[in-house]
Amino acid sequence: MSSTKQVAIPNVVLQSSFRMPVIGFGTAAFETDDGDVHKQAVIEAIKVGYRHFDTASVYGSEQALGEAIAEALKLGLISSRDELFITSKLWLSDNHPDLVLPALRRSLQNLGLEYLDLYLIHWPMSAKPGLFKASYDDENDLVPFDLKGVWTSLEQCHKLGLAKSIGVSNFSINKLEHLLSFATIPPAVNQVEMNASWQQKNLTEYCKAKSIIVTAYSPLGAKGTSWGSNDVMDSELLKEVAQAHGKPVAQVSLRWLYEQGVTFAVKSYNKERMKENLEIFDFSLTSDDYQKINQIKQTRKSVNNPTTFVVADLFDGEN
Numbered sequence: 125m126s127s128t129k130q131v132a133i134p135n136v137v138l139q140s141s142f143r144m145p146v147i148g149f150g151t152a153a154f155e156t157d158d159g160d161v162h163k164q165a166v167i168e169a170i171k172v173g174y175r176h177f178d179t180a181s182v183y184g185s186e187q188a189l190g191e192a193i194a195e196a197l198k199l200g201l202i203s204s205r206d207e208l209f210i211t212s213k214l215w216l217s218d219n220h221p222d223l224v225l226p227a228l229r230r231s232l233q234n235l236g237l238e239y240l241d242l243y244l245i246h247w248p249m250s251a252k253p254g255l256f257k258a259s260y261d262d263e264n265d266l267v268p269f270d271l272k273g274v275w276t277s278l279e280q281c282h283k284l285g286l287a288k289s290i291g292v293s294n295f296s297i298n299k300l301e302h303l304l305s306f307a308t309i310p311p312a313v314n315q316v317e318m319n320a321s322w323q324q325k326n327l328t329e330y331c332k333a334k335s336i337i338v339t340a341y342s343p344l345g346a347k348g349t350s351w352g353s354n355d356v357m358d359s360e361l362l363k364e365v366a367q368a369h370g371k372p373v374a375q376v377s378l379r380w381l382y383e384q385g386v387t388f389a390v391k392s393y394n395k396e397r398m399k400e401n402l403e404i405f406d407f408s409l410t411s412d413d414y415q416k417i418n419q420i421k422q423t424r425k426s427v428n429n430p431t432t433f434v435v436a437d438l439f440d441g442e443n
Contacts, residue, residue: 130173131402138312140289148176150391151185162188178389180213186234211242216251221273243287298440315339321355340388
Protein backbone atom coordinates (compact mmCIF):
# COMPACT_ATOMS: atom_id res chain seq x y z
CA MET A 125 0.00 0.00 0.00
CA SER A 126 1.48 3.37 -1.04
CA SER A 127 0.64 5.08 2.26
CA THR A 128 3.07 2.78 4.10
CA LYS A 129 6.09 3.74 2.00
CA GLN A 130 8.56 5.43 4.33
CA VAL A 131 10.30 8.75 3.84
CA ALA A 132 13.87 8.99 5.15
CA ILE A 133 14.05 11.94 7.56
CA PRO A 134 17.42 13.68 8.16
CA ASN A 135 18.76 14.20 11.68
CA VAL A 136 20.37 17.12 13.47
CA VAL A 137 23.02 16.59 16.12
CA LEU A 138 22.22 18.22 19.45
CA GLN A 139 24.80 19.78 21.78
CA SER A 140 24.34 16.68 23.90
CA SER A 141 25.74 14.71 20.89
CA PHE A 142 22.47 12.81 20.37
CA ARG A 143 20.73 12.80 16.99
CA MET A 144 17.20 14.17 16.59
CA PRO A 145 15.03 13.76 13.46
CA VAL A 146 14.31 17.18 11.95
CA ILE A 147 10.60 16.38 11.65
CA GLY A 148 8.63 15.49 14.74
CA PHE A 149 5.02 14.31 15.01
CA GLY A 150 2.96 16.47 17.36
CA THR A 151 0.44 14.88 19.71
CA ALA A 152 -1.15 18.03 21.20
CA ALA A 153 -4.64 17.15 20.06
CA PHE A 154 -6.83 18.99 22.54
CA GLU A 155 -9.84 18.53 20.28
CA THR A 156 -10.10 14.86 21.31
CA ASP A 157 -9.33 12.97 24.50
CA ASP A 158 -9.90 9.63 22.78
CA GLY A 159 -6.73 7.69 23.57
CA ASP A 160 -7.40 5.19 20.79
CA VAL A 161 -7.47 8.01 18.21
CA HIS A 162 -4.07 9.21 19.43
CA LYS A 163 -2.71 5.65 19.48
CA GLN A 164 -3.81 4.79 15.95
CA ALA A 165 -2.48 8.10 14.62
CA VAL A 166 0.96 7.40 16.09
CA ILE A 167 1.00 3.89 14.64
CA GLU A 168 0.16 5.27 11.20
CA ALA A 169 2.84 7.93 11.63
CA ILE A 170 5.44 5.26 12.42
CA LYS A 171 4.35 3.35 9.31
CA VAL A 172 5.05 6.30 7.00
CA GLY A 173 8.39 7.15 8.60
CA TYR A 174 8.01 9.44 11.63
CA ARG A 175 10.48 8.59 14.37
CA HIS A 176 10.35 11.73 16.52
CA PHE A 177 7.23 12.14 18.68
CA ASP A 178 6.47 15.28 20.65
CA THR A 179 4.23 15.11 23.72
CA ALA A 180 3.82 16.86 27.08
CA SER A 181 2.24 16.08 30.42
CA VAL A 182 -0.47 18.66 29.73
CA TYR A 183 -1.41 17.15 26.35
CA GLY A 184 -2.90 14.05 27.94
CA SER A 185 -1.41 11.96 25.11
CA GLU A 186 1.56 10.37 26.88
CA GLN A 187 -0.24 7.13 27.73
CA ALA A 188 -1.64 6.70 24.20
CA LEU A 189 1.80 7.41 22.74
CA GLY A 190 3.32 4.79 25.04
CA GLU A 191 0.68 2.26 24.01
CA ALA A 192 1.36 3.01 20.34
CA ILE A 193 5.10 2.47 20.84
CA ALA A 194 4.42 -0.88 22.52
CA GLU A 195 2.07 -1.86 19.67
CA ALA A 196 4.61 -0.77 17.02
CA LEU A 197 7.23 -3.00 18.65
CA LYS A 198 4.76 -5.89 18.79
CA LEU A 199 3.86 -5.43 15.10
CA GLY A 200 7.51 -5.22 14.09
CA LEU A 201 7.15 -1.67 12.73
CA ILE A 202 10.25 -0.84 14.77
CA SER A 203 12.75 -3.29 16.20
CA SER A 204 13.71 -1.23 19.25
CA ARG A 205 12.47 1.73 21.28
CA ASP A 206 15.90 3.23 20.57
CA GLU A 207 14.78 3.86 16.97
CA LEU A 208 12.43 6.55 18.29
CA PHE A 209 13.09 10.02 19.66
CA ILE A 210 10.57 10.95 22.35
CA THR A 211 10.15 14.48 23.67
CA SER A 212 7.98 15.46 26.64
CA LYS A 213 7.61 18.62 28.70
CA LEU A 214 7.37 19.81 32.29
CA TRP A 215 4.13 21.64 33.09
CA LEU A 216 3.74 24.87 35.10
CA SER A 217 2.48 23.22 38.28
CA ASP A 218 5.58 21.00 38.33
CA ASN A 219 7.94 23.85 37.44
CA HIS A 220 9.55 23.73 40.90
CA PRO A 221 12.98 22.30 41.80
CA ASP A 222 11.62 19.51 44.01
CA LEU A 223 8.86 18.49 41.59
CA VAL A 224 10.89 18.06 38.36
CA LEU A 225 12.09 14.51 38.99
CA PRO A 226 8.69 13.21 40.20
CA ALA A 227 7.03 14.82 37.14
CA LEU A 228 9.52 13.19 34.78
CA ARG A 229 9.01 9.82 36.46
CA ARG A 230 5.22 10.21 35.98
CA SER A 231 5.72 10.98 32.30
CA LEU A 232 7.95 7.93 31.92
CA GLN A 233 5.36 5.79 33.71
CA ASN A 234 2.61 7.12 31.41
CA LEU A 235 4.77 6.38 28.37
CA GLY A 236 5.98 3.01 29.62
CA LEU A 237 9.57 4.08 28.91
CA GLU A 238 12.81 4.04 30.84
CA TYR A 239 14.09 7.35 29.48
CA LEU A 240 13.14 10.37 27.40
CA ASP A 241 15.28 11.54 24.52
CA LEU A 242 14.42 15.16 25.33
CA TYR A 243 12.75 16.83 28.33
CA LEU A 244 11.74 20.47 28.06
CA ILE A 245 10.60 23.20 30.43
CA HIS A 246 7.27 23.89 28.71
CA TRP A 247 6.96 27.57 29.67
CA PRO A 248 9.18 30.00 31.62
CA MET A 249 6.63 30.37 34.41
CA SER A 250 5.34 28.42 37.41
CA ALA A 251 1.89 27.73 38.79
CA LYS A 252 1.07 26.73 42.35
CA PRO A 253 2.28 23.17 43.05
CA GLY A 254 -0.48 20.65 42.36
CA LEU A 255 -2.63 23.15 40.42
CA PHE A 256 -2.52 21.18 37.18
CA LYS A 257 -4.73 22.54 34.41
CA ALA A 258 -4.29 23.37 30.73
CA SER A 259 -5.10 27.07 31.11
CA TYR A 260 -4.85 29.45 34.05
CA ASP A 261 -7.39 32.27 34.38
CA ASP A 262 -6.35 33.77 37.73
CA GLU A 263 -3.09 35.67 38.17
CA ASN A 264 -2.95 34.29 41.71
CA ASP A 265 -2.50 30.81 40.22
CA LEU A 266 1.04 31.79 39.18
CA VAL A 267 4.03 31.94 41.53
CA PRO A 268 7.64 33.08 41.01
CA PHE A 269 9.64 30.84 38.67
CA ASP A 270 12.95 29.56 40.06
CA LEU A 271 14.70 28.92 36.73
CA LYS A 272 18.07 28.14 38.30
CA GLY A 273 16.60 25.62 40.72
CA VAL A 274 14.42 23.98 38.07
CA TRP A 275 17.28 23.77 35.56
CA THR A 276 19.57 22.22 38.18
CA SER A 277 16.90 19.55 38.69
CA LEU A 278 16.72 18.93 34.93
CA GLU A 279 20.49 18.54 34.87
CA GLN A 280 20.10 15.92 37.60
CA CYS A 281 17.50 14.09 35.48
CA HIS A 282 20.05 14.00 32.68
CA LYS A 283 22.77 12.70 34.99
CA LEU A 284 20.42 9.94 36.17
CA GLY A 285 19.95 8.85 32.55
CA LEU A 286 16.23 9.63 32.60
CA ALA A 287 16.53 12.38 29.96
CA LYS A 288 19.26 12.05 27.34
CA SER A 289 18.93 15.72 26.44
CA ILE A 290 17.28 18.66 28.20
CA GLY A 291 15.98 21.95 26.88
CA VAL A 292 13.35 24.65 27.02
CA SER A 293 10.27 25.91 25.21
CA ASN A 294 8.92 29.42 24.69
CA PHE A 295 12.15 31.05 25.90
CA SER A 296 13.12 34.51 24.67
CA ILE A 297 16.72 35.54 23.96
CA ASN A 298 16.77 37.34 27.30
CA LYS A 299 15.68 34.21 29.18
CA LEU A 300 18.16 32.05 27.30
CA GLU A 301 20.93 34.51 28.22
CA HIS A 302 19.96 34.20 31.86
CA LEU A 303 19.86 30.39 31.66
CA LEU A 304 23.25 30.18 29.94
CA SER A 305 24.79 32.38 32.65
CA PHE A 306 24.59 29.52 35.17
CA ALA A 307 23.77 26.30 33.30
CA THR A 308 26.30 23.47 33.63
CA ILE A 309 24.53 21.68 30.77
CA PRO A 310 23.29 24.15 28.11
CA PRO A 311 19.81 23.65 26.65
CA ALA A 312 19.92 21.41 23.58
CA VAL A 313 16.64 22.75 22.17
CA ASN A 314 14.33 25.77 22.37
CA GLN A 315 10.87 24.85 21.08
CA VAL A 316 8.95 27.96 20.04
CA GLU A 317 6.09 29.14 17.88
CA MET A 318 7.55 29.61 14.41
CA ASN A 319 6.19 29.59 10.90
CA ALA A 320 6.15 31.78 7.80
CA SER A 321 3.84 34.27 9.54
CA TRP A 322 6.00 34.42 12.70
CA GLN A 323 9.55 33.92 11.49
CA GLN A 324 11.52 34.53 14.71
CA LYS A 325 14.64 35.70 12.84
CA ASN A 326 16.42 37.28 15.81
CA LEU A 327 15.76 34.30 18.05
CA THR A 328 16.87 31.73 15.47
CA GLU A 329 20.08 33.66 14.79
CA TYR A 330 20.82 33.82 18.52
CA CYS A 331 20.12 30.11 19.02
CA LYS A 332 22.31 29.19 16.07
CA ALA A 333 25.19 31.20 17.55
CA LYS A 334 24.75 29.34 20.84
CA SER A 335 24.36 25.90 19.19
CA ILE A 336 20.78 25.60 20.48
CA ILE A 337 18.53 23.77 18.03
CA VAL A 338 15.20 25.51 17.40
CA THR A 339 12.10 23.34 17.07
CA ALA A 340 9.07 25.07 15.61
CA TYR A 341 5.62 24.35 16.95
CA SER A 342 2.56 25.49 15.00
CA PRO A 343 4.72 25.24 11.83
CA LEU A 344 1.59 25.55 9.67
CA GLY A 345 -0.09 28.16 11.88
CA ALA A 346 -2.11 25.77 14.07
CA LYS A 347 -5.28 26.43 12.08
CA GLY A 348 -8.33 25.32 14.07
CA THR A 349 -6.79 25.74 17.52
CA SER A 350 -7.71 28.43 20.06
CA TRP A 351 -4.39 30.24 19.49
CA GLY A 352 -3.78 29.45 15.83
CA SER A 353 -4.78 31.16 12.60
CA ASN A 354 -5.16 30.69 8.85
CA ASP A 355 -2.30 33.12 8.12
CA VAL A 356 0.01 30.39 6.79
CA MET A 357 -2.33 28.04 4.94
CA ASP A 358 -4.39 30.89 3.41
CA SER A 359 -1.42 33.13 2.55
CA GLU A 360 -1.66 34.34 -1.04
CA LEU A 361 2.13 34.75 -1.15
CA LEU A 362 2.68 31.16 -0.05
CA LYS A 363 0.07 29.99 -2.54
CA GLU A 364 2.06 31.70 -5.31
CA VAL A 365 5.26 29.95 -4.21
CA ALA A 366 3.45 26.61 -3.92
CA GLN A 367 1.96 26.96 -7.39
CA ALA A 368 5.37 27.71 -8.88
CA HIS A 369 6.71 24.44 -7.47
CA GLY A 370 3.59 22.36 -8.02
CA LYS A 371 3.52 21.66 -4.29
CA PRO A 372 0.91 22.14 -1.54
CA VAL A 373 1.25 25.21 0.70
CA ALA A 374 2.03 22.98 3.68
CA GLN A 375 5.08 21.46 1.96
CA VAL A 376 6.41 24.87 0.95
CA SER A 377 5.93 26.16 4.50
CA LEU A 378 7.71 23.19 6.05
CA ARG A 379 10.50 23.33 3.45
CA TRP A 380 11.06 26.98 4.38
CA LEU A 381 11.55 25.97 8.03
CA TYR A 382 13.92 23.17 7.05
CA GLU A 383 16.01 25.59 4.99
CA GLN A 384 16.31 27.86 8.04
CA GLY A 385 18.08 25.01 9.83
CA VAL A 386 15.04 24.63 12.06
CA THR A 387 13.40 21.38 13.16
CA PHE A 388 9.64 21.20 13.63
CA ALA A 389 6.79 19.22 15.14
CA VAL A 390 3.86 18.99 12.75
CA LYS A 391 0.50 17.44 13.57
CA SER A 392 -2.08 15.82 11.37
CA TYR A 393 -4.09 12.72 12.09
CA ASN A 394 -5.06 12.48 8.40
CA LYS A 395 -3.02 9.66 6.82
CA GLU A 396 -2.38 11.39 3.51
CA ARG A 397 -1.38 14.69 5.11
CA MET A 398 0.89 12.83 7.52
CA LYS A 399 2.80 11.50 4.52
CA GLU A 400 2.62 14.79 2.61
CA ASN A 401 4.20 16.66 5.52
CA LEU A 402 7.29 14.44 5.22
CA GLU A 403 7.75 14.91 1.46
CA ILE A 404 9.76 18.14 1.54
CA PHE A 405 13.21 16.90 0.56
CA ASP A 406 12.85 16.75 -3.24
CA PHE A 407 12.80 20.51 -3.98
CA SER A 408 14.39 23.78 -2.86
CA LEU A 409 13.12 27.34 -2.55
CA THR A 410 14.50 30.05 -4.82
CA SER A 411 15.56 33.63 -4.08
CA ASP A 412 12.26 34.77 -5.62
CA ASP A 413 10.42 32.48 -3.22
CA TYR A 414 12.29 34.03 -0.30
CA GLN A 415 11.41 37.54 -1.48
CA LYS A 416 7.74 36.59 -1.33
CA ILE A 417 7.98 34.80 2.03
CA ASN A 418 9.80 37.80 3.53
CA GLN A 419 6.77 39.97 2.67
CA ILE A 420 4.36 37.95 4.81
CA LYS A 421 2.91 40.00 7.66
CA GLN A 422 4.40 38.91 10.99
CA THR A 423 2.20 38.26 14.04
CA ARG A 424 2.78 36.17 17.16
CA LYS A 425 -0.32 34.05 17.81
CA SER A 426 0.57 32.36 21.09
CA VAL A 427 0.64 35.66 22.98
CA ASN A 428 -0.31 34.58 26.48
CA ASN A 429 -0.89 30.85 26.19
CA PRO A 430 -1.20 29.08 28.73
CA THR A 431 -3.00 31.85 30.60
CA THR A 432 -6.14 33.78 29.75
CA PHE A 433 -4.42 36.99 30.90
CA VAL A 434 -1.30 38.77 29.70
CA VAL A 435 1.85 37.78 31.59
CA ALA A 436 4.26 40.70 31.80
CA ASP A 437 7.64 40.13 30.15
CA LEU A 438 6.75 36.62 29.01
CA PHE A 439 8.56 37.23 25.72
CA ASP A 440 10.49 40.29 26.92
CA GLY A 441 9.20 42.45 24.09
CA GLU A 442 11.15 40.43 21.53
CA ASN A 443 10.04 39.78 18.00
